Amino acid sequence: MNLCDIRTVREILAAFGTETKKGFGQNFLINAAVPEGIADACCDDRDSVIVEIGPGIGTLTQQLALRAEKVTSVELDQRLLPILEETVGEFDNLHILHGDILQFDVPQLLEQEFPGMHVAVCANLPYYITTPILMHLLESGAPIDSITVMVQKEVAEKLQAPVGTRNSGAITAAVNYYGTVEMLFTVPRDSFLPPPNVDSAVIRIDVQKRYAADTKHPKHFFAMLKNGFSQRRKTLVNSLSATMHYEKPVLLDALRELGLSETVRMENLTMEQLVALSNCLSEKDSSGEEKV
Numbered sequence: 001m002n003l004c005d006i007r008t009v010r011e012i013l014a015a016f017g018t019e020t021k022k023g024f025g026q027n028f029l030i031n032a033a034v035p036e037g038i039a040d041a042c043c044d045d046r047d048s049v050i051v052e053i054g055p056g057i058g059t060l061t062q063q064l065a066l067r068a069e070k071v072t073s074v075e076l077d078q079r080l081l082p083i084l085e086e087t088v089g090e091f092d093n094l095h096i097l098h099g100d101i102l103q104f105d106v107p108q109l110l111e112q113e114f115p116g117m118h119v120a121v122c123a124n125l126p127y128y129i130t131t132p133i134l135m136h137l138l139e140s141g142a143p144i145d146s147i148t149v150m151v152q153k154e155v156a157e158k159l160q161a162p163v164g165t166r167n168s169g170a171i172t173a174a175v176n177y178y179g180t181v182e183m184l185f186t187v188p189r190d191s192f193l194p195p196p197n198v199d200s201a202v203i204r205i206d207v208q209k210r211y212a213a214d215t216k217h218p219k220h221f222f223a224m225l226k227n228g229f230s231q232r233r234k235t236l237v238n239s240l241s242a243t244m245h246y247e248k249p250v251l252l253d254a255l256r257e258l259g260l261s262e263t264v265r266m267e268n269l270t271m272e273q274l275v276a277l278s279n280c281l282s283e284k285d286s287s288g289e290e291k292v
C-alpha cells in the first residue's frame with residue numbers, strides 16, 4: 001500500500017470514519033521522499049532499534065520497519081490503532097503501543113522494549129509539543145543515542161544556531177548540553193495532509209552529554225537558562241536579578257570573574273560561558289541549589 005498517495009490516505013481515513021485531528025498535531029506525510037529520507041537518516045544500520053513517536057497511519061513507520069531490527073511506535077490517538085493494524089500490521093518487527101509519550105517513563109519503556117540496548121528515536125513530531133517531547137527524552141537519562149525528528153523549520157533553525165548567537169535560545173543551550181544538532185533537510189508544507197501553516201525541517205541530535213561533566217549543578221544550569229532567556233532583551237544582570245532574585249553585585253562579581261562585560265545579555269554567552277556562569281553563581285549560593 002502506498003501510504004504517501006493522497007487518495008490512499010483519504011480513502012483509509014474515510015474507510016475508518018476518521019478525520020485528521022488538529023488537536024493532536026496530525027499532519028500526515030504524502031511525499032514519499034520524506035519518510036524515506038528520515039528513515040535513512042535515523043537508521044545507522046540493520047541492527048538499529050527504534051522508538052517512533054506518533055506513527056499516524058504508519059507512513060514513516062513502514063520505512064523504519066523496512067530498515068531496522070525492531071521498531072516500537074507510541075501513538076496517542078486510539079482511533080489510529082485499527083488503521084495501523086491494517087497498514088503496517090504485517091511487520092513482525094513492529095510493536096505499537098497506545099499512549100502519550102510525555103506520560104511514559106522513558107527509561108522503563110526502553111528497558112521493557114529493548115533491554116540493555118541503545119536506541120534511536122524517530123518522529124514527525126506533533127508541533128504543539130516539540131520542545132516538551134525533546135526535553136522529556138533528553139532529561140530522562142534513557143540510553144538514547146540519537147533523535148531524528150521533523151520539526152517546524154523555525155525551530156530547527158533555532159536548535160542548530162550556535163549558542164551565543166542571536167537566533168539561539170534556552171532550548172538551543174538545553175539541547176546542546178545533551179548533544180550536537182545537525183539540520184538535515186527542509187520539507188515544504190505541501191508534503192503533508194493537511195498542509196501545516198509553516199515549513200518544516202528534519203534534524204538529528206546525536207546524544208553525547210557534552211557539558212554534563214563540567215556542570216556542577218545541572219538543576220541550577222537549567223533554571224538559569226529558563227529564567228535568563230525569559231527576558232532575553234534585558235541585560236543578564238537585569239534578567240537574572242529579576243527572575244532568580246540575585247543581588248546585582250553578586251551577578252556583577254560573577255561577570256567580572258568570568259571576564260565578561262557588565263552589559264552582556266544571556267543570548268551573547270557561549271555554551272562554555274553559560275556553564276561557567278552557572279558554576280560560579282551556584283557556588284556563591286550557600287547551598288549551591290538555593291536559587292533553583
Ligand code: SAH
Nearest residue numbers: 024027028029054055056076100101124126
Ligand atoms: N508519523 C506520521 C504522523 C505524524 S503527525 C506521518 O509522518 O505521517 C503526529 C502524530 O503524533 C499523530 O499521529 C498524533 O496523533 C501523534 N501524537 C500527538 N501527540 C502525541 C503524544 N503526546 N504521544 C504520542 N503520539 C502523539
